[in-house]
Amino acid sequence: MIELAALDMAGTTIDDYGMVYTALQQAVEETGAPVASASLQLWMGADKVSAITALMELGGQEPAPDRVAAAFGRFRTILDDGYRAKPPVALPGVPEAIATLRERGIKVALTTGFDDGVARPLLDMLGWSVGPGAECTVDALVTTSDVAAGRPAPYMIHRAMERTGVVSVAAVLAAGDTAVDVQAGRNAGAVSVGVLTGKLTRELLAGLPCDHVLDSVADIPGLAETQR
Template sequence: MSGQPRTHSTAAKDLNTMIELAVFDMAGTTVDDHGIVYIALKDAVEETGAPVSAADLQEWMGADKVSAITALMKLGGQEPDGGRVAAAFVRFREILAERYAATPPVALPGVAEAIETLRGRGIKVALTTGFDDGVAYPLLESLGWAVGAGEGTMVDAVVTTSDVAQGRPAPYMIHRAMERTGVHNVRAVLAAGDTVVDMQAGRNAGAIAVGVLTGKLGRAELAAVSHDHILAGVADVPGLAETQPGA
């Protein structure tokens, strides 16, 4: 069974005995942004003259947005030189801000309770995102989610693309989350997200890779990627009976 994708575990160990850190993606995983990030990315790229197919858009969701814009422009037949990419990224942030103002993001059902449960067990919780600081922190502020180890905080750490040399599917954001929360063992980390690159980042980091069905992808699409578990959502993480990858 080692190396084969798994949708569930047969072990009866409680999650608290195995996991020191749960790392969750933001949009589509912990936050319902009403699909606005997809719209903003597609619109910003298409303003450069590059058509964006649904398949290509989905492939690059979850990645850092500069890399996504660069790839989608190239796929659409446009030259992604630095100036054009930078301008498209500015437009992405403008479109995102306008649409978020009109339709504010909200926490997905059960997420706040799940995070509270995990932290109550002594499990650290970190958020990672394909957004940079300028997008991620205002979004968290709008949700009322404070970051830190003190009383009244929502999560222990947040890692954005501003913090790393390369975003997903590289493992660096997960490893930075480990650094910020003092967790040393990658096998004691669970990483969950709603996109292919989220799951690839988890696998690349050596963590327990979990797909959740609260984004745009269905079970069959997520199951095609190497993984340890596929869950309905983050709300199900506290009840997960977990084994280590490769066990």
Template sequence: MIDLAVFDMAGTTIDDGGVVYRALEAAVTGAGATVDPTDLQTWMGTDKVSAITALLPLGGVDATPSLVDDCFDTFKAYLAQAYVDTPPTPFAGVEEAIATLRSRGIKVALTTGFDREVTSGLLTSLGWGVDAGARVVLDAVVTTSDVVAGRPAPYMIHHAMELTGVVSVAGVLAAGDTIVDLQAARNAGAIAVGVLTGALPEAALAEGPHDYILPGVAVIPTLSECAPAAAAV
């Protein structure tokens, strides 16, 4: 049985229209680098400083610390304006799924490749939070600001376990829309779930290590691992 469900944010629980891809591409191309779509997809889901650091030399530009910092500032500015112009929304059924899981005693945490500053603004716009007064209550939110390394390292998932008091990885499910989400889940020892609400088609996402490939987070409460204890077989 599951004690903790850990979900990615953009592309998994939150529909931002793919703006993270565009923001990351704009940050790198603005520095004069070219961006291969395959490389962009490979680095989606990782923390964005690492993604920029990798994408710049792949595109023919030296990733000096100052340039990486400038690109990251560009990324955040692009993203902030895009979220003002077209506010992100939850994917259909996600808020209900979170409420259902928590009603069954399953903790719900979000992890993200964003830093704390970007994440806080995004959650505020949605009305989601870890306080009882939030429109959608979460048990924990872990960002790249909280760990020494983002995905595919398992640290964000393990930190979510720390914050929620879950001690066994056997009781953790982690879901995301990118290959690195699945790699992080597997590295953490969690049940790895790919969801098709992001940019990757099923065949591509299934190339990552996984236990399930699902249409979206909305159906996760229907998994036998997430069923109410009385109904478990």
């Protein structure tokens, strides 16, 4: 039986109108490294310092620590400006799905390739709260600030288990919209779910190591009922 749903943020539970893609691509290209669409998609969902480092290398630029740090600073500035211009919103049906899961006794955690400095203000924009009790939107938030390595490492999912008191990976459902999201779910030993609210098609997601492909997080309560 599912006891915890660990859900990605941008593109999975939150519609940020593609601003993460835009900010990451622009920040890397400002270093002189061209960013191919396939390479960008490959690194979406990963922690952004690792993504910038890899994309700079792929684009023929030396990812010296100071250059990566500067590019990460630009990423955060571009993202912040974009979010202020067009604030993110919850994807359709997601708040209701989260509420349904929690009403059934299933804990809900958000995991993200953002650090605390990006993730927490984003939740504030949405008016979402984190913590135990029915008055909160979700039970836990885990960011790249909390772990030694981001996706596709399983550590954020395991930290979400720790924070919600879930001890069996077989009782965890992990959902996301990118390749590294579903790989992290598989690496964690969870039921790995790909959702179609991001940039990947059903065919691409079906070719990745995920157990299920759903249209949206809004469909997870129905899937969770079958995982017994």
